[in-house]
Amino acid sequence: MDPRIQTHAEIVVDQCIDLQPDENVVVSMPPVAEDLRVALYEEIGKVGANPVMLARGDRGIGTDRAARAYLREVDADDISEPEHLLQLFEHADAAIVGRPHENVSEQSDVSTEIGSAYAEAYRNVLDSRLSTKWCLTHYPSPADAQLAGMSTDAYEEFVYDAVNKDWDAVEEHQEQMVEILDPAEEVRIVSGDTTDVTMSVANMTTLNDAGSNNLPAGEVFTAPVPDSVEGEVTFDKPVYHQAREIQGASLEFEDGEVVDFSATQNEDVLEGILNTDEGARRLGELGIGMNRDIDQFTYNMLFDEKMGDTVHMALGRAYPATVGEDVEQNQSAKHVDMIVDMSEDSYIEVDGEIVQRNGTFVFEDGFEE
Incomplete structure (x- = not known):
């Protein structure tokens, strides 16, 4: 594994959230960040904490494509608070969230009305996550490199220079x-x-x-x-x-x-x-x-x-x-x-x-x- 990813994971677990043995930690990160997910799980294992994985963000709706499919079909009035996800964060001691993309424009055809209704329904979930020891971080996906107008290698260097610091x-x-x-x-x-x-x-x-x-x-x-x-x-x-x-x-x-x-x-x-x-x-x-x-x-x-x-x-x-x-x-x-x-x-x-x-x-x- 790229040693920069391992260093990134160590900073998140040891410094950002100061994870302790037996604590429950939610890792919310899409599959495009699999290397970082693996590195985080290694560090969580060293601590002796208890991880659970969500596929995307702290709102748990799924990958970008799955989220788009849901939001394109659901009626705004039918979007309600996800009590099962709320309970997950209510029982969590820490949360690690990453939001790299496979396609940064995946939800460009989701209406702003639906997006706002979705955000409102998940308000208490966000509040609950913010009441834990939380860290929002990033993984340098090719899609995000493209959005930044950079090559994948150049974007990786940019990200790790910004992340792995004193x-x-x-x-x-x-x-x-x-x-x-x-x-x-x-x-x-x-x-x-x-x-x-x-x-x-x-x-x-x-x-x-x-x-x-x-x-x-x-x-x-x-x-x-x-x-x-x-x-x-x-x-x-x-x-x-x-x-x-x-x-x-x-x-x-x-x-x-x-x-x-x-x-x-x-x-x-x-x-x-x-x-x-x-x-x-x-x-x-x-x-x-x-x-x-x-x-x-x-x-x-x-x-x-x-x-x-x-x-x-x-x-x-x-x-x-x-x-x-x-x-x-x-x-x-x-x-x-x-x-x-x-x-x-x-x-x-x-x-x-x-x-x-x-x-x-x-x-x-x-x-x-």
Whole structure:
């Protein structure tokens, strides 16, 4: 087996979820990632834990082709909460989720209405999975390499360079941003003439993503106070959602809610996201990308949101760990990340002080006020 895959599996089991003997762990990963599935099972066996396998993602609906077949035929009103899958996660101590594809466009002809109904029905399953020790990771499939515009070999190198890192060193570097953001009251994001948005992060918790829930990691993130977001934001990078590419997405916020929106491509998909539920029109996350080894856009949000010189904002559900005591958590069946390029004509302002300009942080060489 490729030793890079073995190293990947070791990091997931030993560091990301810190698996212990006799714990129950769900491995949710499609057959295209068989080498990683095998490597994970080897590491789980060394620990003495108890694994069970799902074929795709944490929602358990099956492979991409099987999921498409089901979603193309089922009526939205007939999609209900899968209690048997919910019980699986309720009895799990840990979960490892991977979402590589055999065909990235497999569900491109599934309606947004069905996709939203499906997400809503599985909301409690997702909540249950997020209550475990969980890790979302990736395997470099040829289909994902093609979507990124890379050869399979080049994409494999890109993935493993991003995954198999000294995460202790990453954590130490990123902690400098945590120390700025965690006690903050207000954040302002400005980029060019199209993005100027403010939000309160008062009493919210800032997390240092350095090899725990996400692999690759490389971001600092928190949750805005749901009704505090004001202004306009245009997302420079595409959003790949339900096998469709949204280009040029722009949102206008008042009192925390999206009151106007547009997109230059697949605006109907963006509208479908916003119409999922009330929480899908509010932000659930503000993230700051700090992993400069992820240096190109690949249409895989697990990587793209970590890119250096970017910020991302997620419509929908806030992660409970980022929400402070006695503060409202934004609830939604959706969590859709969208990226703003901060490399030029941009800055991040925290409580009136600029802490990043054109991608360079105040604690790094080359910062200019």
